[in-house]
Amino acid sequence: MKYISTRGNAPELSFEEAMLTGLARDGGLYVPEAIPTMSPEDIAALAGLSYEEAAFKVMRPFVGDAFTDEEFKVIIARAYAGFRHDARAPLVQLAPNHYLLELFHGPTLAFKDFAMQLIGQLFQFSLDRRDERVTIVGATSGDTGSAAIEAFRGLDNVDVFILFPHGRVSDIQRKQMTTPDDANVHALALDGDFDDCQAKLKDMFNDFEFRDGVKLAGVNSINWARVLAQVVYFFTSAVSLGAPHRKVSFTVPTGNFGDIFAGYIAKKMGLPIEKLVIATNQNDILHRTMESGAYTKDGVTPSISPSMDIQVSSNFERALFDAYGRDGGAVAQLMEELKDGSFTISQGAMETLRDHFSSGRASEAETLAVISEEFVSCGEVLCPHSAVGVKVGKENLSGTPMITLATAHPAKFPDAVEQAMGARPVLPPHMDDMMHREEHVTRVPNDLEHLETLIKERIAQR
Numbered sequence: 001m002k003y004i005s006t007r008g009n010a011p012e013l014s015f016e017e018a019m020l021t022g023l024a025r026d027g028g029l030y031v032p033e034a035i036p037t038m039s040p041e042d043i044a045a046l047a048g049l050s051y052e053e054a055a056f057k058v059m060r061p062f063v064g065d066a067f068t069d070e071e072f073k074v075i076i077a078r079a080y081a082g083f084r085h086d087a088r089a090p091l092v093q094l095a096p097n098h099y100l101l102e103l104f105h106g107p108t109l110a111f112k113d114f115a116m117q118l119i120g121q122l123f124q125f126s127l128d129r130r131d132e133r134v135t136i137v138g139a140t141s142g143d144t145g146s147a148a149i150e151a152f153r154g155l156d157n158v159d160v161f162i163l164f165p166h167g168r169v170s171d172i173q174r175k176q177m178t179t180p181d182d183a184n185v186h187a188l189a190l191d192g193d194f195d196d197c198q199a200k201l202k203d204m205f206n207d208f209e210f211r212d213g214v215k216l217a218g219v220n221s222i223n224w225a226r227v228l229a230q231v232v233y234f235f236t237s238a239v240s241l242g243a244p245h246r247k248v249s250f251t252v253p254t255g256n257f258g259d260i261f262a263g264y265i266a267k268k269m270g271l272p273i274e275k276l277v278i279a280t281n282q283n284d285i286l287h288r289t290m291e292s293g294a295y296t297k298d299g300v301t302p303s304i305s306p307s308m309d310i311q312v313s314s315n316f317e318r319a320l321f322d323a324y325g326r327d328g329g330a331v332a333q334l335m336e337e338l339k340d341g342s343f344t345i346s347q348g349a350m351e352t353l354r355d356h357f358s359s360g361r362a363s364e365a366e367t368l369a370v371i372s373e374e375f376v377s378c379g380e381v382l383c384p385h386s387a388v389g390v391k392v393g394k395e396n397l398s399g400t401p402m403i404t405l406a407t408a409h410p411a412k413f414p415d416a417v418e419q420a421m422g423a424r425p426v427l428p429p430h431m432d433d434m435m436h437r438e439e440h441v442t443r444v445p446n447d448l449e450h451l452e453t454l455i456k457e458r459i460a461q462r
């Protein structure tokens with residue numbers, strides 16, 4: 001299995017190399033050269049397996065010879081051992097034909113744990129075997145950061161620097177990132193929004209002297225392994241509702257487009273998915289793009305679903321790559337145009353995108369209303385991101401079962417939930433003293449040179 005860049009001008013890599021490399025050297029994102037498929041019989045055979053067993057079967061073909069079967073099984077087992085629900089990703093019913101996939105039972109209470117816990121194990125295995133060390137820099141709008149810190153804290157051969165937008169994450173999200181006191185964890189509060197954090201991260205990858213000097217690695221969904229791990233729960237949830245004999249649809253609260261892209265990969269692998277619905281908050285660039293064919297940046301407005309406050313949606317590039325017939329030159333051209341704020345997608349590519357994806361948006365008032373309605377109607381307390389999904393999912397109900405992804409635990413966003421339903425959700429016991437823990441954080445300007453210098457100094461001190 002080889003991995004190629006969406007911009008067509010970087011070396012082809014193995015799974016392990018692509019995982020440790022992060023961004024391709026031409027600025028693109030790695031994708032498999034070909035998507036392995038599963039037959040209806042293969043998919044049917046997932047029924048009754050544990051989450052870990054299903055994960056092995058779904059991901060194995062992508063991994064090639066990087067790990068033996070036994071090694072990969074041990075890695076998967078360790079990754080999910082810390083989840084607080086036996087099913088890992090339980091499905092609950094909200095209404096006739098509408099289901100909620102709870103993805104917040106991992107250690108940091110968001111869907112990011114599914115991939116990050118696995119990546120943490122994969123990195124440890126690879127780095128130990130190669131006797132190497134890396135510097136991970138991550139950009140976060142709130143959830144990726146804490147998941148990465150949890151997965152890599154305390155390791156000798158990894159430093160983790162997390163850039164988060166100062167003042168634009170919830171208090172709990174910030175505390176999750178700033179209270180670990182491990183020497184290899186560095187929380188950096190950047191003066192800017194998430195797009196600034198992600199842009200700086202990509203600038204670091206494109207500065208080859210810095211990148212090679214610190215051995216930069218990425219654990220955002222830039223990293224293919226992140227996307228791959230997220231493919232699994234599309235299979236397990238669909239199979240539990242009757243796939244491959246019955247089609248299902250998914251609605252995915254979307255920001256950086258990694259999660260819904262994982263659903264698209266599941267579909268390409270053979271999972272019978274009728275619709276993949278992109279659900280956006282008021283930062284609705286993806287919804288506007290699906291309607292108009294023009295991807296136009298419009299500034300980020302802070303919302304009550306802060307993890308989705310994104311305008312430059314990194315993984316959309318992977319979808320464009322396929323929609324343009326895997327023409328890396330065409331994608332590179334669009335990304336060049338985006339530097340001036342927008343690009344227009346060709347009619348043919350838009351038709352391909354619309355074959356797979358539809359979209360919707362939820363305003364702040366609609367998000368709050370859904371939190372309250374679902375609590376009253378079925379007792380489910382939604383986080384604001386999941387509520388955006390449920391609102392859009394409801395609008396797309398048909399004869400096909402709809403699975404909406406619940407991407408975070410409501411207790412990560414107590415203010416919004418309290419505003420909606422008048423009560424504050426409770427943190428799980430392992431986090432209940434979170435607000436009283438001491439914070440370790442450095443405020444940083446939105447400046448590449450400053451950030452690179454700081455990172456080099458911190459590494460030198462270790």
Ligand SMILES: Cc1ncc(COP(=O)(O)O)c(C=O)c1O
Nearest residue numbers: 143254255256257258259307407
């Ligand atoms: C809670 C939550 N929901 C939804 C999203 C959006 O997911 P994606 O960026 O994969 O589109 C994020 C951020 O990634 C998130 O943290």
Ligand SMILES: N[C@@H](CCOP(=O)(O)O)C(=O)O
Nearest residue numbers: 140141142143144220221256
């Ligand atoms: N919402 C994310 C943004 C980064 O997304 P990623 O999937 O590329 O890591 C967050 O919570 O940080």
